[in-house]
Amino acid sequence: MALKLRKKTHKDTKRRPRKQIVDLTFQNIGGYDSVKQEIRDAIIMPMRHPLLYKKLNIRAPKGILLWGAPGTGKTLFARTIARECSATFYHIRSSDIMSEWFGVSERRVRQLFVKAAKTKPSIVFFDELESLAPNRQAIMIEDARTSLLSSLLSEMDGFVPLNQVTILGSTNIPNRLDPALLRPGRFDKMIYIPPPNKAERKEILKIHLNGKPIDEIDVDILAQKTHLYTGADLELLVNNATTNWLKKFIANKKEPLSMSYFEKALDGVRPSLRGEDLRYYEYLRNYFERSSSSTNMKSELSPTYYG
Ligand SMILES: Nc1ncnc2c1ncn2[C@@H]1O[C@H](COP(=O)(O)OP(=O)(O)OP(=O)(O)O)[C@@H](O)[C@H]1O
Ligand SMILES: [Mg+2]
Structure with missing residues (x-):
């Protein structure tokens, strides 16, 4: 018997990518000088000087993943980067994209990329990326996120770099992301935001x-x-x-x-981190510094809590 798919009659009127004006600068972020420098080199310079990058044929990272423990300022950094680049900021959580209606999530992803390109310079920030794009091997049954992830990957692949749209992601548990996301041309730069010293x-x-x-x-x-x-x-x-x-x-x-x-x-107010969390994040930091793919990654590891 032919598989019946739900008709695409649902009007996708409710959720639209949210555009935000941000009023923050790096001065609002305490410490993290080396992270700020890494961000200037990987994101802000290419966004501010797209023509120079194009002329010299320098490839800027297409997607940048900010990762680290909850509360270390990843979202704060993303919002600030948008301000530092005078870019339109799209703050995307999985609830903005996910829909139980057939094809709607995929359409939202497509629309988001189209809109971001129209309003460039822009930053598309996928917050808590692991809930949008978990490791497909860890999902017991195929769910809506599998095809959503495929759309996200194909949008990122088809996306022309250096056109002043930067894709940022954030996660507390990078070892739970689908490894395909971390391949070159996708989230090809990872920036670790450690707990503050x-x-x-x-x-x-x-x-x-x-x-x-x-x-x-x-x-x-x-x-x-x-x-x-x-x-x-x-x-x-x-x-x-x-x-x-x-x-x-x-x-x-x-x-x-x-x-x-x-x-x-x-x-x-007790500290939200524990010693074992530091060990977890250090393990991952060492892992990702050695390799950008997730082969042999201990994907079952997790911090004591995550957002
Ligand atoms: N380096 C910092 N300087 C100043 N304030 C900070 C810094 N880091 C975090 N904060 C404060 O903590 C708040 C929460 O940080 P934020 O939401 O960016 O954390 P997060 O890493 O995105 O957490 P989660 O992983 O749970 O989403 C910020 O709004 C800010 O007030
Ligand atoms: Mg956050």
Whole structure:
């Protein structure tokens, strides 16, 4: 009996690629000087000087994958890159693309690439890429994502580089992505965003403390006490300390935001990373530095939590 396919009658009116205006610069990102430099070389320079790249026949990476632990600033970096390149930013999550209707997801992918080319310079950012393009071997039964992945791959293959559309992806678990995505001409550059070290935590804290009524805060000590905290944890820490201070301020207790508020906030905000997460990310970093394909990759490994 012939297989019945659902008719393509569904009107795809609800979801459209979201275009965003971003108001961020690298100054809003604390630390990570070497990551910023890598991003300038791989993305910003080719986006800003497409004609020079074309004339000298230099190939810029087509797709760049930002990977690392949750809360280390991958989305922040993507938004900032768009701003630094004055590019239109398309922030795509799997829910923007996935549909249970036959052919709709694939059509959305196609439309997205067409739209990005029309509005260039543009950056298409696939957030949490593993939910759009998981390793096909790990999917027990063929589901909608298999054909969606094929569309994504063929759009990336057919895509002419150096036309000022850059594709970014982000993931916490690159070993769970379909290996075909990481082949040359697709996500052919991977940039690791590690958990912040002490000097970086200090810079991140300074950014989030900026403009707060602080008094005698020893940022160095705070950075020391926040081993395994990510940028997102540090933001939450400062936010909680400031909120507690504000409650007292409103209740008429006029005192500066001092270190004691941060000591208290440290009890409530625990680091989201664990030692074993560092080992997981280091394993992957070593793996990807040696090879860009995922053969022999321990795809079953995962961090203790991911977004
Ligand atoms: N280097 C940093 N400097 C300043 N703030 C930071 C930094 N890293 C993270 N943050 C703060 O943490 C918030 C969350 O970061 P972001 O959402 O970019 O993390 P992520 O890596 O995308 O996480 P996930 O993997 O869960 O999506 C940012 O909006 C920012 O406020
Ligand atoms: Mg993110």
